[in-house]
Amino acid sequence: MKEADFNEWLAGLPALTSAQKQRLAAALTGADPATTVANELDALGVSHCPHCAAGSPVRFGHASGLQRYKCHACRRTFNALTGTPLARLRHRDAWRVFAQALIDGESVRRSAASAGVHRNTAFRWRHRFLAAPSDMQAKRLAGIAEADETFIRRSYKGSRSLERPPRQRGGGAKKSRKGRDPDDEVGVLVMRDREGHTLSHALETVDHRTIDDTVGHRLEREAVLCTDGASVYQRYAQYRGVTHEPVNLAQGIRVRRPAFHVQNVNAYHSRWKGWMERFHGVATRYLDHYLGWHRMLDAVGDSATPHNVLAAARGHAYQHSTMT
Numbered sequence: 001m002k003e004a005d006f007n008e009w010l011a012g013l014p015a016l017t018s019a020q021k022q023r024l025a026a027a028l029t030g031a032d033p034a035t036t037v038a039n040e041l042d043a044l045g046v047s048h049c050p051h052c053a054a055g056s057p058v059r060f061g062h063a064s065g066l067q068r069y070k071c072h073a074c075r076r077t078f079n080a081l082t083g084t085p086l087a088r089l090r091h092r093d094a095w096r097v098f099a100q101a102l103i104d105g106e107s108v109r110r111s112a113a114s115a116g117v118h119r120n121t122a123f124r125w126r127h128r129f130l131a132a133p134s135d136m137q138a139k140r141l142a143g144i145a146e147a148d149e150t151f152i153r154r155s156y157k158g159s160r161s162l163e164r165p166p167r168q169r170g171g172g173a174k175k176s177r178k179g180r181d182p183d184d185e186v187g188v189l190v191m192r193d194r195e196g197h198t199l200s201h202a203l204e205t206v207d208h209r210t211i212d213d214t215v216g217h218r219l220e221r222e223a224v225l226c227t228d229g230a231s232v233y234q235r236y237a238q239y240r241g242v243t244h245e246p247v248n249l250a251q252g253i254r255v256r257r258p259a260f261h262v263q264n265v266n267a268y269h270s271r272w273k274g275w276m277e278r279f280h281g282v283a284t285r286y287l288d289h290y291l292g293w294h295r296m297l298d299a300v301g302d303s304a305t306p307h308n309v310l311a312a313a314r315g316h317a318y319q320h321s322t323m324t
């Protein structure tokens with residue numbers, strides 16, 4: 001290439017997307033992308049048999065590019081992906097680029113183009129990659145914790161019409177708090193302590209038992225719970241046995257200490273809602289996947305790498321000591 005052409009090509013590099021930079025880096029190093037992914041997955045290790053949960057599996061050759069293991073108890077073989085949401089997904093060479101597209105929050109269409117796969121594949125991959133992170137929550141919340149819910153429009157996007165429940169009309173009195181109709185909107189609970197440990201979950205019903213059953217049981221009994229003072233949180237705090245500090249200034253509730261506020265949880269809701277705008281509405285049944293995806297990105301921050309995403313997709317907590 002002529003020097004002038006090369007300079008022009010080089011000057012165009014800042015316009016590349018992160019996923020395109022991944023592809024360029026792979027091309028420059030000459031590393032086979034499928035091998036890179038296989039090596040990363042193998043490096044995560046396998047501590048027990050996915051079939052019978054026995055420990056100490058032994059290495060047993062290689063198969064389809066991955067280390068194979070054999071279980072001494074049930075004698076079955078497996079690899080790093082057996083029994084994980086990534087098992088039997090094809091085109092492993094595109095997984096790092098796809099993982100970068102998840103970090104960048106790309107649309108299905110765009111991530112499909114980046115990874116060079118059909119958009120139905122990209123859609124399937126998205127939800128396979130997010131299955132494990134959607135179950136990863138902070139192990140426990142301690143100290144001062146905040147809780148609040150927000151509502152988003154219910155969506156049956158991508159569902160067959162039969163899956164949509166019949167709408168209840170004329171029954172009246174079916175308003176949730178904040179005047180929402182639960183037929184039209186679904187609640188999103190966020191709980192967060194001052195260390196940044198975060199719980200978030202979609203709620204079909206915003207009541208104290210549902211809050212406790214989904215993620216609320218992870219709040220330590222010694223914690224102080226700050227909320228806007230809604231009765232649902234008073235009941236939940238009582239049920240859980242934690243101190244409740246209502247901080248709704250609009251209702252004239254006095255704040256006992258400046259540290260008692262709900263600014264962190266409100267800021268988190270804003271970040272999540274802002275990030276969600278790019279998707280132009282998501283199917284309600286996938287809401288927990290989008291919550292898990294955002295928890296991961298929010299926790300790992302700007303340093304997120306395709307390796308983080310692959311490890312999390314395989315079920316490894318991205319913040320090891322504080323998550324399950």
Ligand SMILES: [Zn+2]
Nearest residue numbers: 049052071074
């Ligand atoms: Zn076994």
